[in-house]
Amino acid sequence: xxxxxxxxxxxxxxxxxxxxxxxxxxxxxxxxxxxxxxxxxxxxxxxxxxxxxxxxxxxxxxxxxxxxxxxxxxxxxxxxxxxxxxxxxxxxxxxxxxxxxxxxxxxxxxxxxxxxxxxxxxxxxxxxxxxxxxxxxxxxxxxxxxxxxxxxxxxxxxxxxxxxxxxxxxxxxxxxxxxxxxxxxxxxxxxxxxxxxxxxxxxxxxxxxxxxxxxxxxxxxxxxxxxxxxxxxxxxxxxxxxxxxxxxxxxxxxxxxxxxxxxxxxxxxxxxxxxxxxxxxxxxxxxxxxxxxxxxxxxxxxxxxxxxxxxxxxxxxxxxxxxxxxxxxxxx
Amino acid sequence: xxxxxxxxxxxxxxxxxxxxxxxxxxxxxxxxxxxxxxxxxxxxxxxxxxxxxxxxxxxxxxxxxxxxxxx
Amino acid sequence: xxxxxxxxxxxxxxxxxxxxxxxxxxxxxxxxxxxxxxxxxxxxxxxxxxxxxxxxxxxxxxxxxxxxxxxxxxxxxxxxxxxxxxxxxxxxxxxxxxxxxxxxxxxxxxxxxxxxxxxxxxxxxxxxxxxxxxxxxxxxxxxxxxxxxxxxxxxxxxxxxxxxxxxxxxxxxxxxxxxxxxxxxxxxxxxxxxxxxxxxxxxxxxxxxxxxxxxxxxxxxxxxxxxxxxxxxxxxxxxxxxxxxxxxxxxxxxxxxxxxxxxxxxxxxxxxxxxxxxxxxxxxxxxxxxxxxxxxxxxxxxxxxxxxxxxxxxxxxxxxxxxxxxxxxxxxxxxxxxxxxxxxxxxxxxxxxxxxxxxxxxx
Numbered sequence: 001x002x003x004x005x006x007x008x009x010x011x012x013x014x015x016x017x018x019x020x021x022x023x024x025x026x027x028x029x030x031x032x033x034x035x036x037x038x039x040x041x042x043x044x045x046x047x048x049x050x051x052x053x054x055x056x057x058x059x060x061x062x063x064x065x066x067x068x069x070x071x072x073x074x075x076x077x078x079x080x081x082x083x084x085x086x087x088x089x090x091x092x093x094x095x096x097x098x099x100x101x102x103x104x105x106x107x108x109x110x111x112x113x114x115x116x117x118x119x120x121x122x123x124x125x126x127x128x129x130x131x132x133x134x135x136x137x138x139x140x141x142x143x144x145x146x147x148x149x150x151x152x153x154x155x156x157x158x159x160x161x162x163x164x165x166x167x168x169x170x171x172x173x174x175x176x177x178x179x180x181x182x183x184x185x186x187x188x189x190x191x192x193x194x195x196x197x198x199x200x201x202x203x204x205x206x207x208x209x210x211x212x213x214x215x216x217x218x219x220x221x222x223x224x225x226x227x228x229x230x231x232x233x234x235x236x237x238x239x240x241x242x243x244x245x246x247x248x249x250x251x252x253x254x255x256x257x258x259x260x261x262x263x264x265x266x267x268x269x270x271x272x273x274x275x276x277x278x279x280x281x282x283x284x285x286x287x288x289x290x291x292x293x294x295x296x297x298x299x300x301x302x303x304x305x306x307x308x309x310x311x312x313x314x315x316x317x318x319x320x321x322x323x324x325x326x327x328x329x330x331x332x
Numbered sequence: 333x334x335x336x337x338x339x340x341x342x343x344x345x346x347x348x349x350x351x352x353x354x355x356x357x358x359x360x361x362x363x364x365x366x367x368x369x370x371x372x373x374x375x376x377x378x379x380x381x382x383x384x385x386x387x388x389x390x391x392x393x394x395x396x397x398x399x400x401x402x403x
Numbered sequence: 404x405x406x407x408x409x410x411x412x413x414x415x416x417x418x419x420x421x422x423x424x425x426x427x428x429x430x431x432x433x434x435x436x437x438x439x440x441x442x443x444x445x446x447x448x449x450x451x452x453x454x455x456x457x458x459x460x461x462x463x464x465x466x467x468x469x470x471x472x473x474x475x476x477x478x479x480x481x482x483x484x485x486x487x488x489x490x491x492x493x494x495x496x497x498x499x500x501x502x503x504x505x506x507x508x509x510x511x512x513x514x515x516x517x518x519x520x521x522x523x524x525x526x527x528x529x530x531x532x533x534x535x536x537x538x539x540x541x542x543x544x545x546x547x548x549x550x551x552x553x554x555x556x557x558x559x560x561x562x563x564x565x566x567x568x569x570x571x572x573x574x575x576x577x578x579x580x581x582x583x584x585x586x587x588x589x590x591x592x593x594x595x596x597x598x599x600x601x602x603x604x605x606x607x608x609x610x611x612x613x614x615x616x617x618x619x620x621x622x623x624x625x626x627x628x629x630x631x632x633x634x635x636x637x638x639x640x641x642x643x644x645x646x647x648x649x650x651x652x653x654x655x656x657x658x659x660x661x662x663x664x665x666x667x668x669x670x671x672x673x674x675x676x677x678x679x680x681x682x683x684x685x686x687x688x689x690x691x692x693x694x695x696x697x698x699x700x701x702x703x704x705x706x707x708x709x710x711x712x713x714x715x716x717x718x719x720x721x722x723x724x725x726x727x728x729x730x731x732x733x734x735x736x737x738x739x740x741x742x743x744x745x746x747x748x749x750x751x752x753x754x755x756x757x758x759x760x761x762x763x764x765x766x
Contacts, residue, residue: 183529189356253354257376258531259335259505259754313400314636316460321763324743325518328505329531331335331378331558332450332478332755334451334557334608336634361534363564364666375611375657378504378554378561379532382666383611383657393633393656400459400636 004099009129018127022101026108027091027115027122039123041088047148049084051075055140060103063177064192067140068110070268073195074220075144076118080199081216081271083152083206086144088123089115094139095129107138118197120144149203151210156231158214163302164280165238166273168201168287169194169295170246171224175265175327176254183329187257189250196269196292204286205273212276213283219272222322223264227272228308229322237307240300240320259330263310264323274302336377338394341384344368349381442470444599445643446727448590449606450477450755451634457760459636469643472727473757475589475684476606478554478582479506480749480756481725483680484717486582487512487749489709491520493549493580496707500526500543502536503551510749533558533565540569540577549703552581556617557608559583559692560666563673566694566701578703581693584679587617588690593726594625600727602646603629604639607655614662615653622649631655673698682749683722719748724757731761738762 007014024033031039053074057067072089079086091111095104115121123145177191198218205213217227224245228238247262255262269292275283280298287293303309310320339353349362351374358376362368365381373390375383385393447453453473456462462471475481491512494501501517508518508529521527526546530536536550552562562583569577586609593600605618610631621629626649632642633655642654670692679691694702703709719741720734731737731750741747743759750756 183531184535185358185531187356187358191356248355250355253337253339253356257337257353257356257358312458312460314460314464316463318458318460318463319764325509328508328529330505330754331531331554332504332506332753334449334555334606336557336608361532361561361564364560364663364669366665375608377557377608379534380561380564382557382560382608382663383659385657389656396637396656397633397635400640 002101004095004097004101004104004129006097006129006131009095009127015127022105023108023125023127026105026112027125029121031121031123032125036124039088041123041145043147049079049082049146049148050143051078051082052141052143053078055142056136058136059181060137061106062181062193065195066107066110067138068107069114069193069195071140071142072111072114072118072120073197073268075142076114076120076197076199077218077269077271079144079146080197080202081154081218083154083202083216084146084148085203086118086120086146086199088145089120090143091122091125092141093125093127094135094141095127096135096137097129097132099137104138114197118199149206152206152213153211154213154215156215156233159231159236159274159302160214161236161302161304162277163214163274164277164283164298165240165300165302166275166280166283166287167219167224167246167297167299168198168270168273168293170248170251171219171267171270172247172251172255172262172265174268175223176251176258176260179258179260179327179329180254185258185329187254189254191250191254194267194269198269198271198292201287201290201293202271204290205283208286209275209279209283212279213273214276215274216271219267219270221266223262223266224272225261225263225308225320226322228320231274232306232308234306235304236302237305237309238300239303239309239311239317241311242313244297244299246295246297246299259332260327261323263320264327277301334377336375336382338390338397339374339376340387341368341370341372341374341381343370349374351376351381441468443468443601443646444470444472445602445604445646446472446474446593446600447604448474448476448586449604449609450480450753452604452606452632452639453477453757453760454755455634455636456639457764461636461639462764472600472730473724473760474593474727475681475725476555476586477750477753477755477757478558478584479510479753480721481584481589481681481683482510482553482582482749483682484512485680489704490551490580491515491517493703493707494520494525494527495523496547498546500528500539500546500548501551502528502530502539502548504531504553505529506753507551507553509746510752511746533561534568537565537568537572537574537577540574541572544576547576547578549578549580552579552583555584555586555606555609556612556670557606559670559674560612560663563669566673566698567669569701570698577701578706579694579701580703581674581691583674583692584681585676585690585692587620588687589681589684590618591620592684592687594621594627596726598727600627602627604642605629605631605651607631607633607657610653610655610658610662612663612666614660615651615658617662619651622651628652631658633657683725717747721748721750721758724750731758734758738765
């Protein structure tokens with residue numbers, strides 16, 4: 001069997017075969033192996049966190065990973081930055097008739113690897129197959145469940161003027177790697193996706209600093225400029241300094257070549273943190289001690305007034321707006 | 333209207349040049365600057381080298397740019 | 404504001420604070436045709452400069468001393484409505500692959516943009532180099548590939564090289580829709596009319612191609628100072644510092660006397676100057692580059708029998724803004740009806756448009 005066929009989604013023997021012979025080989029665990037209609041998770045209803053994410057990637061395979069990495073890390077990170085410890089995933093596949101099984105296996109392998117890394121298991125799932133052309137190779141929908149960490153108190157309203165803003169590492173790499181692949185731009189570099197599970201970092205922060213960790217958000221679509229604009233309120237805004245932003249020289253060069261703004265670029269393994277100023281040094285130390293936080297840096301602070309400002313290299317303050325639409329390479 | 337980047341020419345062959353932009357390499361056309369050769373620096377626009385400069389001079393220009401430019 | 408946690412090194416700020424690049428004479432307005440107090444009105448011709456001046460904070464830093472007026476050097480912004488509508492009509496034809504620079508994607512036509520056309524099923528592909536369009540044509544022999552050539556003298560040679568490459572490969576499915584323009588005629592038109600411009604920042608990369616002679620007329624015929632500039636704040640400041648006596652000078656390290664002769668030769672081989680239709684300016688003689696007769700087989704306008712259209716009237720006031728007559732803020736639609744999400748015209752769509760720059764940096 002080299003390609004996925006409609007029959008694999010039809011619920012009969014081929015579907016059973018796909019699950020038993022392929023999917024369970026990658027995701028198998030005592031809970032999933034029971035193949036029940038619903039997985040019994042247990043735990044008290046009060047402190048459960050639930051999230052859902054849909055994953056469509058163009059291209060499906062890209063430098064440093066594939067859609068499977070995104071599907072696990074994306075959902076895990078949504079729970080992580082909310083202050084939860086992720087535990088279970090439910091995974092829904094929509095497959096295109098004709099998808100090579102070898103590709104499907106690579107994606108499953110990536111998901112299995114990331115689940116192990118994040119300490120989560122796939123508790124339940126579903127697979128459907130659609131006709132050629134009705135979906136772009138594979139769509140993955142992941143829901144994830146976690147338990148709130150006891151000391152977590154994360155909310156945008158917690159942010160106060162004076163809180164320090166920290167970013168967990170270098171910006172823009174995922175987007176630039178994807179755009180290069182998607183539009184065949186021919187850039188040769190070590191730029192690759194930064195897809196990574198952040199729950200170990202966030203747990204360390206919350207368990208050590210508790211409510212001093214005011215707010216966290218992963219920096220995905222729309223980049224840091226979008227996140228900061230989302231988090232402003234009438235009373236609180238942000239000020240970041242251009243010279244403090246962590247950016248690799250390759251990312252700088254690529255964004256310049258393509259005419260794109262790093263601040264608008266998506267990441268898949270980075271988050272921004274608002275922490276009490278007094279605990280900023282400790283927070284930075286905690287993040288940097290973790291493999292996915294080595295490039296962390298203080299970039300600015302929360303301020304009074306509902307605007308997001310950037311202090312340029314010239315020392316001038318200017319407004320930072322969220323980007324409009326998708327980022328496209330330009331020549332002007 | 334003219335986004336451009338400065339990079340170091342790594343090699344030139346058959347009118348195609350490999351240029352290194354601070355760790356990111358791209359193949360571009362040397363059709364507009366046949367004098368392009370390895371070791372020189374290039375000003376690149378829309379996938380074409382539009383001007384070249386000796387390394388010493390180019391490094392000074394780049395330092396000037398970086399003084400007030402981040403990204 | 405507690406700063407201890409910041410490890411901010413800002414030598415650039417200290418340097419800029421001392422403003423070593425703005426010569427006292429330029430700031431006092433010495434040597435200008437009409438002596439007036441500050442601020443000086445400096446037109447930055449090039450859209451990339453508009454963007455750089457806003458993003459770096461130079462505009463704020465020099466407020467009160469220099470009033471930057473955005474000029475017509477944004478090729479997307481000055482594209483005539485008829486050109487945009489023609490491009491859309493071509494993109495929607497069955498069997499066509501449209502190869503375009505990303506800049507054009509969201510510009511609004513009569514009913515839609517290229518992005519909308521893409522959503523509606525048109526095969527629109529973003530390219531970074533015109534040679535990619537040739538490559539797409541080679542790889543898709545059963546399709547018609549139309550490359551939208553938009554840009555000024557910097558991009559024209561690249562487009563010319565692509566046409567020559569297509570001819571060498573004997574491609575029968577590669578076409579160019581040209582909306583290429585020359586900057587100088589538009590600048591001259593602005594100078595011919597009544598204006599209060601004290602000096603010009605010249606487009607750096609256009610000057611690299613054409614050489615500075617192209618812009619000598621600014622100082623020789625109209626007695627205004629002009630300087631070609633690079634795109635970082637330091638380079639722009641260096642150019643501003645040269646604006647004193649009415650001379651056309653260079654402050655961009657890449658400009659060579661005589662420009663890029665190969666690029667000019669290739670452009671002249673493939674294109675010929677003709678009357679151009681500019682948004683806001685109407686017809687300007689010798690301001691557009693059209694494909695020469697011998698390349699008619701590659702000319703989308705000829706092959707697809709594009710008929711000259713009457714300019715559609717829209718509410719958009721880009722015209723006045725492109726000439727530097729009013730700032731974006733004085734357009735009645737600015738930020739109220741016309742926003743980046745719902746642009747009335749290209750000045751708001753293009754990253755380099757004066758209106759987009761003003762809107763995005765608005766407090």
